[in-house]
Amino acid sequence: MNALPNPMPRPAGELAELERLWQPPRGLRFLTVVNNTYIGVMYVGAALLFFLLAGVLALVMRTQLAVPENELVKPALYNQLFTMHGTVMMFLFAVPAVEAMGILLLPNMLGARDLPFPRLSAYAFWAYFVGGLVFFASLFFGLAPTGGWFMYPPLTTETYSPGINEDFWLLGIGFIEISAIAGAVEIIVGILRTRAPGMTLARMPVFAWAMLVFALMIVFAFPAVILATLLLELERAFGWPFFSPGGGGDPLLWQHLFWFFGHPEVYIIFLPAAGMVSMIVPAMAQAPLACTRLVVIALLAVGFLSFGLWVHHMFATGIPRLSLSFFQAASMAVAIPSGIQVFAWIATFAKGRVQPNTPTLFILGFLFIFVLGGLTGVMVAVVPFDWQAHDTYFIVAHLHYVLIGGMVFPLFAAFYYWTPYVSRNALSERAGRWVFALMFVGFNVAFFPMHITGLLGMPRRVHTYSAAAGWDTLNMISTVGAFMLAAGVLLFVIDVARRFRLSPESNAGNVWHAGTLEWLPSGTYSTRSIPAVESDYPLWQQPGLAQQVEAGAHYLPGSATGARDTLVTSPFEARPQYVQRLPMPGWAPVLAAWFTAAFFLLLTFKLVWISAACGIVALAAIVQWGWSLDAAPGGSPADIGAGIRVPTYMTGPRSHAWWAMAVLMLVAASLYGCLAFSYLFLWTASPRPWPASVAPMALPLAALAMLVASSALWGHARRSLERGGGIGATWIALPLLLGGWAVSAWSLRDFAPTRDAHGAIVHAFLSVDGFFVAVAITLALFALARRMAGKLDGARRVNFDNARLFWHYTVGQAAVGLAIVHGFPRIVA
Amino acid sequence: MRRALWMASGVLVWAAHFTAIYGFTGLACARGWTGAVAWVVGAATALALTACVAIIARSWTRRFDFLAAVAVGLAAFALVAVLWEGLSITMVPACVSR
Numbered sequence: 001m002n003a004l005p006n007p008m009p010r011p012a013g014e015l016a017e018l019e020r021l022w023q024p025p026r027g028l029r030f031l032t033v034v035n036n037t038y039i040g041v042m043y044v045g046a047a048l049l050f051f052l053l054a055g056v057l058a059l060v061m062r063t064q065l066a067v068p069e070n071e072l073v074k075p076a077l078y079n080q081l082f083t084m085h086g087t088v089m090m091f092l093f094a095v096p097a098v099e100a101m102g103i104l105l106l107p108n109m110l111g112a113r114d115l116p117f118p119r120l121s122a123y124a125f126w127a128y129f130v131g132g133l134v135f136f137a138s139l140f141f142g143l144a145p146t147g148g149w150f151m152y153p154p155l156t157t158e159t160y161s162p163g164i165n166e167d168f169w170l171l172g173i174g175f176i177e178i179s180a181i182a183g184a185v186e187i188i189v190g191i192l193r194t195r196a197p198g199m200t201l202a203r204m205p206v207f208a209w210a211m212l213v214f215a216l217m218i219v220f221a222f223p224a225v226i227l228a229t230l231l232l233e234l235e236r237a238f239g240w241p242f243f244s245p246g247g248g249g250d251p252l253l254w255q256h257l258f259w260f261f262g263h264p265e266v267y268i269i270f271l272p273a274a275g276m277v278s279m280i281v282p283a284m285a286q287a288p289l290a291c292t293r294l295v296v297i298a299l300l301a302v303g304f305l306s307f308g309l310w311v312h313h314m315f316a317t318g319i320p321r322l323s324l325s326f327f328q329a330a331s332m333a334v335a336i337p338s339g340i341q342v343f344a345w346i347a348t349f350a351k352g353r354v355q356p357n358t359p360t361l362f363i364l365g366f367l368f369i370f371v372l373g374g375l376t377g378v379m380v381a382v383v384p385f386d387w388q389a390h391d392t393y394f395i396v397a398h399l400h401y402v403l404i405g406g407m408v409f410p411l412f413a414a415f416y417y418w419t420p421y422v423s424r425n426a427l428s429e430r431a432g433r434w435v436f437a438l439m440f441v442g443f444n445v446a447f448f449p450m451h452i453t454g455l456l457g458m459p460r461r462v463h464t465y466s467a468a469a470g471w472d473t474l475n476m477i478s479t480v481g482a483f484m485l486a487a488g489v490l491l492f493v494i495d496v497a498r499r500f501r502l503s504p505e506s507n508a509g510n511v512w513h514a515g516t517l518e519w520l521p522s523g524t525y526s527t528r529s530i531p532a533v534e535s536d537y538p539l540w541q542q543p544g545l546a547q548q549v550e551a552g553a554h555y556l557p558g559s560a561t562g563a564r565d566t567l568v569t570s571p572f573e574a575r576p577q578y579v580q581r582l583p584m585p586g587w588a589p590v591l592a593a594w595f596t597a598a599f600f601l602l603l604t605f606k607l608v609w610i611s612a613a614c615g616i617v618a619l620a621a622i623v624q625w626g627w628s629l630d631a632a633p634g635g636s637p638a639d640i641g642a643g644i645r646v647p648t649y650m651t652g653p654r655s656h657a658w659w660a661m662a663v664l665m666l667v668a669a670s671l672y673g674c675l676a677f678s679y680l681f682l683w684t685a686s687p688r689p690w691p692a693s694v695a696p697m698a699l700p701l702a703a704l705a706m707l708v709a710s711s712a713l714w715g716h717a718r719r720s721l722e723r724g725g726g727i728g729a730t731w732i733a734l735p736l737l738l739g740g741w742a743v744s745a746w747s748l749r750d751f752a753p754t755r756d757a758h759g760a761i762v763h764a765f766l767s768v769d770g771f772f773v774a775v776a777i778t779l780a781l782f783a784l785a786r787r788m789a790g791k792l793d794g795a796r797r798v799n800f801d802n803a804r805l806f807w808h809y810t811v812g813q814a815a816v817g818l819a820i821v822h823g824f825p826r827i828v829a
Numbered sequence: 830m831r832r833a834l835w836m837a838s839g840v841l842v843w844a845a846h847f848t849a850i851y852g853f854t855g856l857a858c859a860r861g862w863t864g865a866v867a868w869v870v871g872a873a874t875a876l877a878l879t880a881c882v883a884i885i886a887r888s889w890t891r892r893f894d895f896l897a898a899v900a901v902g903l904a905a906f907a908l909v910a911v912l913w914e915g916l917s918i919t920m921v922p923a924c925v926s927r
Contacts, residue, residue, distance in 0.1 A: 202895035293895065297902030304840035304903075305910060308847045318926050320858050322866065325917035326851055333910035572832060572896075684859040 004553040005532055005641030014558035015528065021564050022113075022525035025585050032585040034118035035524055037504035039125050040104025041422055046129045047097035051408075052489070053136055054088035057081050059486055062446075066479040068467040078463035079146035080165075084139055086149030090265065091173050092132045094407055095218075098272035099124075099183040101414060102211045104422070106187065108518040109205055111196025111533065113526045113566040114582055116656045117186050119589040119625065124182040126593030127175070134601045135172040138165075145169035148461065150258050151232070153243040153251045158236045167236065167604050174229040175600040177222050181667055184215035184222075189659045191215075192571040196517065197555055198533035199574045205516050206289060209296050210275025213303035217268050219663060220307065223671035225261035228254055231678070231764065240753045240760035242682070248757035250685040252317060253678055259310035260674070267306040269403065271299060273410035274341055277363055280410075280417045281345050283514035284360045285352025288537060291344045298337035298344075305334040315386045324383050331381035338374060342367065355512075358432030362413035365440045369405025373398060376451070394454025400447045412439070412492070420508035421518055424501040431495040435488050442484025449474040449481075515540035521550045529554035530567055532642075533574075560638035561648050567640060568656060578650045579638045581631060588625035592618050626782060630657075630791070630798040651798045661802045665809045668772070672813055675761075675768060676820055682757045683824075690758045692829035693822075695747035700822040703747070704815055706740035709733075711811045714804050721794055727787055730780050733807070741766075741773045744818060765817045772810040779803035836896050838884050839904025846877035846911050858924035866923035874915030881908040 024033045033039065061081050064073040073081065103121050107114050115121055138144045145165045147156040156166045191212045195204065232254065234240045241247025243254050282289045289295060308330040315324055345367065354360060376398040380386045389395060412435070420426040453474045458465060465471055510519035515537030520527045529552045535541035548554060556567050556579070564582040569575055595618035602611035633649035640646060652658060683690055710733040717727040745766055753763035783803045786792040792800055834841070850870045857866050884904040891897035 200895070293898050294902065297899055297906070300837070300899065301840065301903055301906040304837070304844065305906070307844070308910075311851075320854065320924050320926055322917060322921045322923050322925075323851060323854050323858075325921045326847065326854075326914045329913035329917055330847065330910060333906070333913055336909065337906060684855060 003642075004548055005555050005644075006529065006553050006557050008551060008553055010552040010557055014552065017559055018525045018528070019523065021559055022523070024524060029585070032122075032587055032590055034114075034122045034583065034585050034589075035504075036103050036107050036114050036118065036121065037422055037524070038502075039118075039121050040100055041502055042129075043100030043103055043121075043125045044097060046125070046132070047093050047100055050088050050092040050132060050136070051097070052493070054085050054093060055486060055489060057085040057088070057139075059482060061085065062479040062482040064463065065465075065475050067476065068465050068469070068472045070464050073463060075463045076146070077142075079461075080139060080142070080144040082461055083145050083148050083169075084136070087145070087169065087173065088132075088136060089403075090149060090269075091176055092128070092136070094269040094403070095180055095265070096128055096132075097411060098214065098269060098407070099180060099187070101272065101276065101411075101418075102187050102214070103183065105418065105518055106190055106208060106211060107194070107566075108421075108520070108522060108526050109516055110191065110194060110208060111199065111517050111527065111530050112190065112194035113530075113564065115186050115190040116194055116566070116568075116580060116582075117189070117660065119583050119586065120182050120186050123589040123593045124179040124186070126590050127179040127182075127597055130594050131172060131175050131179070131597040131601065134597065135168065135176070138168045138172075143168060150262060151254075152258075153232060153235075153254050154245075156232065156236075157244060158239075159244075164604055164606070167233065168601075170229045170233045170236070171600050171604050174226055174233075175597065177226055180218055181222055184218040185660050185663045185667075187211055187215040188219070188663050189656050193568050193656055193659060194566055194580075195569055195574045196530050196533045197567070197569055197574055197576050199569075201572055202293075203533060203536050206278035206292065206295055206299070207272075207275035209299050210271045210278070213299050214268055214272045214275075217264050217271075217303055217306070219666050220670045221261045221264035221268065223667055224257045224674045227671055227674045227678070228257035228261070231257075234753075234760070234764070234767075238754070240763065241757055242678070242760050242764075245687075247754075247760070248682070248686050248688065249760070250682060250757075252314070252685070253681050255314050255317065256310070256681060257674060257678065259313045260307070263310040263313060264306045266402065267302055270406045271302060273366075273407045273414075274299070276414045276417075277345060277366065277410050278341070279514075279516065280359050280363060280413055281348045282352075282537070283417070283512045284355050284357070284363065285348050286355070286513065287348055287352030288515075288540075289344060290347035290351060291340075292536065295341055295344050298340045301337040302334060305330060305337070309334060312381055312386070315383050316390045321383070328381055328383050332378065335374065335378055342371060357416075358427070358429055358436060359413040359417040359512075361433065361436040361440075362409050362416065365436060366405055366409035366413065369401055369409060369440075369443065371405075373401025373403075373405045377402060389454060391460050392454035393450040393458045393460060396460055397447050397450035397454060400443075400450075404443060404447075409439075412436075415492075415496075417512065418518075419500060420511045422502060422504050422507055423499070424503045424506060424508060425499045426508050426511055427499050428495050431491060435492045435495065438484055438488030438491065440488075442481050442486070442488055445481025446478050446485055447481070449477045453478070510539070510546075520546055528552050529557035529641075531555075555641045555644075556638075557641070560640065561634045563634075565648075567646075568650070576640060576644050576646050577654060578647045579640065580650070580656055581634065581648065583628070586625070586628070588621045588628070592621035592625060594618075595621065623782075627786075630786075630796060632791075633796055649795075651796075651801050655798060655801075657798045657802055658805070661805050665805070668809065668813065672768065672816065675764060676816075678764070679761050679820055679824075682761055686757060688756075690825060691751075692825050694751065694762065694825060695822065697822065697826075699743055699747035700818045703740045703743040704818055706736045706743065707811045707814055710736035710740065711808050714807050718800075718804060721797060721800065724794055727783065727792070727800060730784060734777055734780060737773055737776060737807075737810070740814065741769060744769070744814070744821075747822070762821050765821055769810075769814045769817055772813060776803070776807045776810040779806055832896060836899045837903060838900060839881055839907035842877050842880045842884070842904075843907035843910050846873055847914065849873050850914065854923065863924045867918045870915060870918045874911060874918075877911045878908060878915075881905075881911060 064070050191208050231242045235242050241249040243249045243251045311327040312331050458471045505523040527549050531549050531554045560579045561581050565579050568577050568580045595614045598614040637645040637647050713729040713733040717729040751759040753760045783800045853869050881904045888897040888900040892901050
């Protein structure tokens with residue numbers, strides 16, 4: 001054992017200062033809390049609420065289907081019920097629930113004091129919670145969407161679905177996805193940059209790996225559905241024909257974009273659950289996870305391969321058979337890494353001494369159900385079988401085996417396992433066994449018969465069926481099972497109400513004798529000192545670690561900057577790089593979230609003025625929030641222990657802010673990639689040839705020249721700032737960027753967006769570019785304002801660097817857009 | 830960044846191969862170049878398989894190092910996926926819908 005990083009005993013008052021700084025606000029101001037443990041628990045709680053609400057919808061549907069020709073629920077309401085059940089379960093329960101578990105667990109598991117952007121987590125939570133509640137409430141006014149959770153046009157176009165029901169889906173879900181992306185940025189930067197010193201990638205807990213893959217998948221998958229909702233809303237509101245064949249569009253474009261998101265979505269939900277299982281199984285078996293490296297490789301492989309599966313949701317659409325075969329083969333290939341993880345969990349159980357308690361039971365239930373769901377998955381991945389089973393209850397059975405087996409059971413295992421980490425008491429073991437038994441038996445009784453109902457020909461989404469069809473007994477069994485499952489969940493809720501007492505500072509502690517860092521003694525400030533990690537399971541393999549950490553003998557035992565702060569380390573080897581100051585609680589993110597939600601949802605009701613007022617409040621809150629960022633550099637380097645002195649301020653490619661901007665640009669690039677795909681897809685699908693040229697080449701070239709010149713001016717401003725000068729050159733860049741965009745808008749004047757799919761898609765490019773130009777200009781004005789206020793100089797310049805990065809990105813993206821819109825037709829002509 | 834790209838190089842090859850064969854098949858069927866499909870897909874598959882083998886060979890000696898192990902493992906998964914996807918051309922005719 002090496003000498004500990006910091007000398008003992010610690011000075012008096014060091015711990016008291018930590019406690020004072022990290023104290024969550026009291027009273028009404030508690031709403032402004034940003035500590036990851038509190039936000040995490042609220043986030044999980046909200047997700048659980050939506051799970052219950054969507055579950056109630058399922059029970060209403062099962063009651064309706066219990067007997068043939070039932071009159072309880074009318075078809076119009078039934079359509080809303082199944083649409084809301086699927087949508088709420090996927091978007092308001094599953095993704096937020098796993099994201100919430102990440103926010104709750106990751107900092108402590110990685111040895112950080114908090115995630116790098118605590119206010120962003122708070123914003124993501126409030127935006128989701130308020131937006132989600134209003135979205136759900138649409139059901140009580142008969143305004144809920146009816147097009148199914150995947151909202152296929154042409155059914156969902158204005159022609160066949162007039163009214164605002166579908167708009168609720170498009171705006172509401174589009175908005176909630178933004179909150180998911182905010183969480184993903186937070187999680188990626190948190191995992192790669194705030195690990196405890198010595199926690200190399202090889203020693204990183206598997207849950208963190210799973211969350212990293214999860215967040216990267218959100219970055220690449222969610223923009224596809226955001227673009228899809230945007231295009232469909234443009235078609236519904238303004239008649240831009242992306243999906244209507246009458247205007248040269250193609251409804252299959254929606255299916256491609258939706259499933260390019262929708263299939264990875266399944267793994268976005270499953271991988272974090274698998275990550276949780278990989279944490280719980282070693283603790284329950286009291287043995288390290290078998291083949292950890294192979295499990296990490298499998299997680300990464302699933303993350304990639306899952307992007308090559310989307311067409312297997314479209315086997316029945318008439319796509320050429322060879323293309324289907326590619327996706328069939330990829331769907332088979334993805335079963336291998338999933339299988340490897342299952343074998344690793346079984347092997348871990350086999351080599352350890354298994355404790356037969358509630359988390360173990362839920363894990364075993366998960367293994368049974370998920371393997372069955374995986375097997376039916378391989379069945380429906382076979383094209384000819386899929387043609388038989390498509391749109392029947394067989395698919396309903398399959399997807400519930402995968403999702404409930406693959407995500408809900410691990411999540412319940414996680415609830416039982418991690419409750420002692422945030423609550424004064426663990427949940428009841430006795431009740432837990434009943435919860436498990438009811439849920440496991442209820443689930444199988446409800447969903448196993450559906451395989452048979454489906455093979456007998458019962459289609460999905462019908463509100464009733466004829467007694468002559470012979471499906472009545474099976475449906476009655478399913479309904480009984482559904483209520484059993486619900487009884488198990490109800491018992492769980494009662495147990496939580498009786499035993500769960502939120503208290504991160506005096507939690508029940510390491511009742512499972514687990515080996516990872518989140519079980520170190522902790523307070524609102526996470527751990528007293530940040531441990532030096534030398535092994536995969538530090539609590540098992542580094543004796544005395546808990547006492548040393550609690551006594552403050554490891555890194556950063558107090559506040560280095562007199563504010564909340566955490567240690568930032570290098571992404572691969574986790575070597576200390578600098579101390580990051582973290583923000584205190586504040587109203588700005590909360591107000592920004594509430595009013596952004598109001599803005600989007602009131603827009604659905606076409607209440608334009610009230611909506612605009614809310615938008616302005618949200619914008620004001622965001623500006624106030626932004627103004628408080630990039631605090632003044634806080635003096636001398638900090639001594640964090642072991643003779644290591646690190647700076648307390650950082651800008652440029654090493655800073656967390658730069659990394660967040662880089663992730664955001666990946667999101668943007670993915671969105672633009674999907675737009676380029678849409679262009680090419682509409683071009684191949686078009687019944688008439690597209691025009692060979694959009695405008696004389698001089699126009700796009702002039703636009704390009706102005707854009708590039710504006711970027712060059714930012715480069716000039718950077719050099720000037722480094723020499724101690726000003727950033728005045730960016731003033732000239734503003735009209736150049738705006739002018740470049742205006743010229744490219746002018747070049748499209750002969751192709752109205754309502755004319756045909758070509759006009760619509762080139763204007764979609766223009767609109768997206770316009771949005772980025774507006775954001776870039778706002779960021780630039782912000783930087784200029786801070787310069788005038790004396791808050792931006794050669795040293796204090798995060799704001800300038802991020803604006804510059806975004807500006808260059810905007811110019812690059814617009815250049816690609818010009819090349820596609822003006823160059824592509826010329827090349828193919 | 831370079832280390833991260835090397836670690837993921839196998840699955841990046843897979844992604845490039847998948848995009849190429851799916852994209853080309855779609856384009857070729859829309860434009861009536863049916864005869865070219867099997868040749869192009871076959872050539873792309875041979876190229877991608879070679880790349881995967883090369884990645885595995887280069888990292889094999891350092892496979893007890895974590896990053897190299899990940900590079901080898903991901904390239905192995907990519908190899909299987911590329912092979913299975915490419916084999917389709919030996920069983921399914923190009924540009925037939927039903």
